[in-house]
Amino acid sequence: MQITVKTFAQTREVCEEPELLLTLSPNASIADAIALLKSRSAKWGLALESHVLTACNQQLCDQQTALSAGDELAIFPPVTGG
Amino acid sequence: MNSLFSHLSLGANVFSVIQQQDFDHTELYQRLHSTAVDTATGNTGAIVTFTGLVRDFNQSGDIDGIVLEHYPGMTEKALFELVEEAVSRFALTSAGAVHRVGRILNNEQIVWVGAAAPHRQAAFDAACFLMDMLKQSVPLWKKEFKGDSEHWVETKASDDKAALKWMKKR
Numbered sequence: 001m002q003i004t005v006k007t008f009a010q011t012r013e014v015c016e017e018p019e020l021l022l023t024l025s026p027n028a029s030i031a032d033a034i035a036l037l038k039s040r041s042a043k044w045g046l047a048l049e050s051h052v053l054t055a056c057n058q059q060l061c062d063q064q065t066a067l068s069a070g071d072e073l074a075i076f077p078p079v080t081g082g
Numbered sequence: 083m084n085s086l087f088s089h090l091s092l093g094a095n096v097f098s099v100i101q102q103q104d105f106d107h108t109e110l111y112q113r114l115h116s117t118a119v120d121t122a123t124g125n126t127g128a129i130v131t132f133t134g135l136v137r138d139f140n141q142s143g144d145i146d147g148i149v150l151e152h153y154p155g156m157t158e159k160a161l162f163e164l165v166e167e168a169v170s171r172f173a174l175t176s177a178g179a180v181h182r183v184g185r186i187l188n189n190e191q192i193v194w195v196g197a198a199a200p201h202r203q204a205a206f207d208a209a210c211f212l213m214d215m216l217k218q219s220v221p222l223w224k225k226e227f228k229g230d231s232e233h234w235v236e237t238k239a240s241d242d243k244a245a246l247k248w249m250k251k252r
Contacts, residue, residue, distance in 0.1 A: 006153070008151060008153055008221065008223065009151050009223035009225075009234060010223075010234050055153075055156060055221070058153075058155055058156035058159055058160075059156075060160075060219065074153060074156065074221075076153070076221060076223070077223065077234070078237040079217070079218065079219070079220060079221050079222055079223060079237075080217070080222065080223050080224045080234075080235045080236070080237055081150065081181060081193070081216055081217060081220050081221075081222025081223070081224065082134060082181075082192075082193055082213055082216050082217040082222075082241075
């Protein structure tokens, strides 16, 4: 199955990929997507060394969450608004 | 200047805005007040508002301003849901929040929250809740700049602690 990955803030600057399509096996979780991204490039490895938050279809969720085809997975650092 | 980004989310007695341009405190107060009156005529005894500004220094020295990045779509939704949660949690008669994004210079306004309630304690608590939780759950990222140099703002342990207080207290 294929999902869209979006990155923001430091995560985007370090991995240098604001958006990409990722192919995963059916029933993959966010943790599986993260593991695959870590091995994608040294830049991704570095980006994911820091603590990141994940959102699936624009809702914050933990890395055990199962993904479905067509999902939008966002990866970003802890938020600093306000 | 109509190319500036601005997104308004509206509910029965709730509003939230993510926008690039500055905001008018008086207009927001009037919107909050009139919504509270429409929702619960005669039963709004307190309105609390908070405005956050950019300071001209940080831990490492002077800055010229900040750039706020957001996640188009999710940021608007997360802020609106937070305001809705405040209304139901504190039995507010109306509530609103505005957060700016993009480049903001020192001393400019960044964020506004407002809460209207029958009594003052609920309005004060709701305003604190909105600010504490906004710093935890709404996707916004601050980058400080001075001249050509810039750096991302790190999360503060005190902000995590402030949000945790609301997560425990129910």
